[in-house]
Amino acid sequence: MANHEETPEEKPETATTVPREKAAFGMPLIKGLANTLSHILRNEPNTIHYPAEKRTPFPGYRGEHRLKRDELGREKCVACFLCSTACPAHCIEIVAEEAPWGDREKRPRLFNIDMMRCIYCGMCEEACPCDAIELTPVYNIPSRSRGEKIYNKEKLLSL
Amino acid sequence: MSDSNSTVRWTLNGTEVENEAGMTIMEAAKVHGVDIPQFCYHPGLSIAGNCRICMVESNRSPKPVISCSERIAEGLEIKTQSEVAVDARNSVMEFQLINHPLDCPVCDKAGECVLQDHSYEHGPDRSRFVEDKNIRHTKELGPTIDIWGNRCIVCTRCVRFCDEISGTGELCVVERGDRSVVDVFPGVPIDNSLAGNTVDICPVGALISSDFKYEARVWNMDKTSSVCGGCSRGCNVEVETLDGFVKRLTPRENLDVNDWWMCDHGRYGWRHLYADSRLEGAQHDGQAVSPTGTSGALHQLLSSSSSTAFLVDPFMTCEELHLVRSIANSLGGSTIAGWLPAAGTEENFPGGFKISADKHPNRKGAEHVLGGDLFTTSADQLKSALSNGSIDTLVAFVGGDGFEGAGGEWNDLISKAGKRIVFATQQGSWCEGADLVIPATAPLEKEGVWVNEDDRAQRTRSCRSLTSNHFPSELVVLQELQVHMEQRNRPLSAAGIFRELSEASDAFSGHSHSSLGDSGSPLSQRPAAMSSEGGQS
Numbered sequence: 001m002a003n004h005e006e007t008p009e010e011k012p013e014t015a016t017t018v019p020r021e022k023a024a025f026g027m028p029l030i031k032g033l034a035n036t037l038s039h040i041l042r043n044e045p046n047t048i049h050y051p052a053e054k055r056t057p058f059p060g061y062r063g064e065h066r067l068k069r070d071e072l073g074r075e076k077c078v079a080c081f082l083c084s085t086a087c088p089a090h091c092i093e094i095v096a097e098e099a100p101w102g103d104r105e106k107r108p109r110l111f112n113i114d115m116m117r118c119i120y121c122g123m124c125e126e127a128c129p130c131d132a133i134e135l136t137p138v139y140n141i142p143s144r145s146r147g148e149k150i151y152n153k154e155k156l157l158s159l
Numbered sequence: 160m161s162d163s164n165s166t167v168r169w170t171l172n173g174t175e176v177e178n179e180a181g182m183t184i185m186e187a188a189k190v191h192g193v194d195i196p197q198f199c200y201h202p203g204l205s206i207a208g209n210c211r212i213c214m215v216e217s218n219r220s221p222k223p224v225i226s227c228s229e230r231i232a233e234g235l236e237i238k239t240q241s242e243v244a245v246d247a248r249n250s251v252m253e254f255q256l257i258n259h260p261l262d263c264p265v266c267d268k269a270g271e272c273v274l275q276d277h278s279y280e281h282g283p284d285r286s287r288f289v290e291d292k293n294i295r296h297t298k299e300l301g302p303t304i305d306i307w308g309n310r311c312i313v314c315t316r317c318v319r320f321c322d323e324i325s326g327t328g329e330l331c332v333v334e335r336g337d338r339s340v341v342d343v344f345p346g347v348p349i350d351n352s353l354a355g356n357t358v359d360i361c362p363v364g365a366l367i368s369s370d371f372k373y374e375a376r377v378w379n380m381d382k383t384s385s386v387c388g389g390c391s392r393g394c395n396v397e398v399e400t401l402d403g404f405v406k407r408l409t410p411r412e413n414l415d416v417n418d419w420w421m422c423d424h425g426r427y428g429w430r431h432l433y434a435d436s437r438l439e440g441a442q443h444d445g446q447a448v449s450p451t452g453t454s455g456a457l458h459q460l461l462s463s464s465s466s467t468a469f470l471v472d473p474f475m476t477c478e479e480l481h482l483v484r485s486i487a488n489s490l491g492g493s494t495i496a497g498w499l500p501a502a503g504t505e506e507n508f509p510g511g512f513k514i515s516a517d518k519h520p521n522r523k524g525a526e527h528v529l530g531g532d533l534f535t536t537s538a539d540q541l542k543s544a545l546s547n548g549s550i551d552t553l554v555a556f557v558g559g560d561g562f563e564g565a566g567g568e569w570n571d572l573i574s575k576a577g578k579r580i581v582f583a584t585q586q587g588s589w590c591e592g593a594d595l596v597i598p599a600t601a602p603l604e605k606e607g608v609w610v611n612e613d614d615r616a617q618r619t620r621s622c623r624s625l626t627s628n629h630f631p632s633e634l635v636v637l638q639e640l641q642v643h644m645e646q647r648n649r650p651l652s653a654a655g656i657f658r659e660l661s662e663a664s665d666a667f668s669g670h671s672h673s674s675l676g677d678s679g680s681p682l683s684q685r686p687a688a689m690s691s692e693g694g695q696s
Contacts, residue, residue, distance in 0.1 A: 080264030081376040096373040106265040106373055129264045 268364030324510030388602025476607025617679030
């Protein structure tokens with residue numbers, strides 16, 4: 001077999017095949033330490049005064065969910081169950097019903113997300129074929145009871 | 160040439176193989192583990208050859224041939240993975256998807272859709288079609304079936320089913336070319352007793368059962384291989400449940416019983432499981448009894464009885480009947496009889512499918528376990544004994560869908576016993592005034608063996624779960640009673656009871672739950688050669 005006749009010398013040089021003595025680990029180490037040292041010497045605060053001062057989340061930050069509406073104000077969701085299928089935490093509960101609109105067949109009668117169980121991975125958003133669910137950058141989500149943390153369809157649509 | 164006329168040597172993907180003459184390429188390839196995709200081909204229907212997805216390369220033809228109708232021949236060389244074959248499949252897939260709406264998110268077939276599977280395996284990942292898709296009708300075809308014409312790929316499986324299997328011929332293909340779609344004639348809806356099968360055999364989501372529409376996504380459901388209890392035919396079914404609740408029944412292939420089909424009476428006949436009148440807990444003189452205390456209360460009543468009669472029903476499994484027999488034997492001086500539900504009408508279809516007139520699943524089994532005169536002479540004797548008032552304690556099993564109780568005459572007679580213990584699925588007059596009412600499992604909730612009208616033993620499995628039913632099954636209650644009576648150390652599974660039964664009864668000897676498997680076996684066909692007298696009748 002041609003594949004087995006290949007000699008070790010013919011192999012392309014990759015990160016794992018670089019000989020130990022050639023590996024340049026000295027300079028990166030020094031650079032890293034210099035960076036750390038410069039931050040220490042600058043003496044600027046790296047924290048913020050949280051409740052008074054709020055940080056803008058980075059783009060793509062995964063916070064609380066919301067359900068989107070279409071241009072007519074109806075929920076975009078068609079109750080395909082792909083988000084609940086993709087959800088690794090099994091926190092999405094959907095019950096489907098026939099949609100009253102002519103252009104769509106199905107919509108959710110019930111759409112509950114258990115926010116306490118959710119791990120905010122964003123798989124629901126990725127699975128959604130209708131762009132109906134998304135994770136907002138809202139991270140300030142405390143509540144006073146467990147019941148409040150189960151978001152129903154109305155709550156998710158109002159966010 | 161090969162040594163005999165019955166076998167043919169041919170070449171499949173470069174390997175020389177041998178098959179019976181007359182087989183199609185698709186069937187023969189399947190024997191050798193090569194699956195060829197198919198839309199219009201169904202083993203139970205005639206060959207149409209109109210979907211073209213099964214095309215393979217042949218050395219006998221300049222163009223690819225369709226493997227569902229082409230027969231194997233001596234020296235034939237077939238390639239299923241060559242460039243020609245793969246190209247042909249890709250092109251067919253692309254054509255099938257031209258007018259398909261790709262509304263998988265709202266389609267109930269998604270997850271078990273043949274078009275989805277083939278598109279994933281064989282199709283191109285994008286479409287070159289930029290024109291507008293055709294719009295075809297979405298409407299009701301019958302009381303239980305809707306059509307989404309846009310999804311239809313015109314494989315004509317449903318049309319052939321109505322022509323060949325049900326013989327009613329309601330469906331037809333209307334329009335031409337890319338506007339073709341399945342439809343019914345005006346004023347003639349599809350309402351035959353086998354109509355539900357057209358939904359099962361539809362390879363796409365064109366035909367949708369209105370009963371199951373939007374109820375569940377198929378991949379979320381659990382499947383239990385069971386047997387329908389609607390008639391003595393014993394069709395093999397798959398019970399599909401979501402969170403412990405039955406959502407639909409689909410037929411399970413068994414060429415000895417129901418082929419690939421089942422009737423609509425069975426298919427939609429499971430709503431009684433969740434009827435409002437369903438008994439959910441045991442009651443002792445009107446007081447609720449805990450599930451664990453049921454057998455104790457039963458024991459208390461039976462131990463103070465002078466003469467006991469058992470009235471069994473033909474919905475009980477052979478295991479339950481065996482337990483009844485051993486309990487009756489140990490009580491001494493007790494009698495056993497059975498009641499039968501009212502007979503229905505027998506329906507025969509040109510495709511060979513039969514709906515039996517006997518609307519119960521286990522008369523044969525009951526007669527094997529408890530004697531052939533169970534429903535005749537014994538029943539008459541018990542009837543006269545009950546009207547005389549000579550029965551002190553009656554244990555009545557009122558199973559099945561349970562809305563009619565044990566039938567008019569029996570319902571009145573049951574109340575004439577001194578003390579009454581009723582195992583019932585539904586509340587009704589038969590429960591009123593009973594000393595002990597115990598909830599019973601309905602068909603599809605039972606674990607055990609039923610013997611159908613052809614003397615074929617088949618295993619029925621329970622679709623029950625902790626979320627849908629909390630009460631113990633009769634199998635457990637009766638065994639706990641035996642524990643109270645010091646006949647048994649601990650309850651066994653249904654398989655354990657069946658072993659006891661097969662040791663005690665000639666009719667069942669040699670059989671076991673594992674030997675019956677998923678598709679069952681005729682009682683006469685046992686591993687070891689036994690005497691042919693069989694049964695106790």
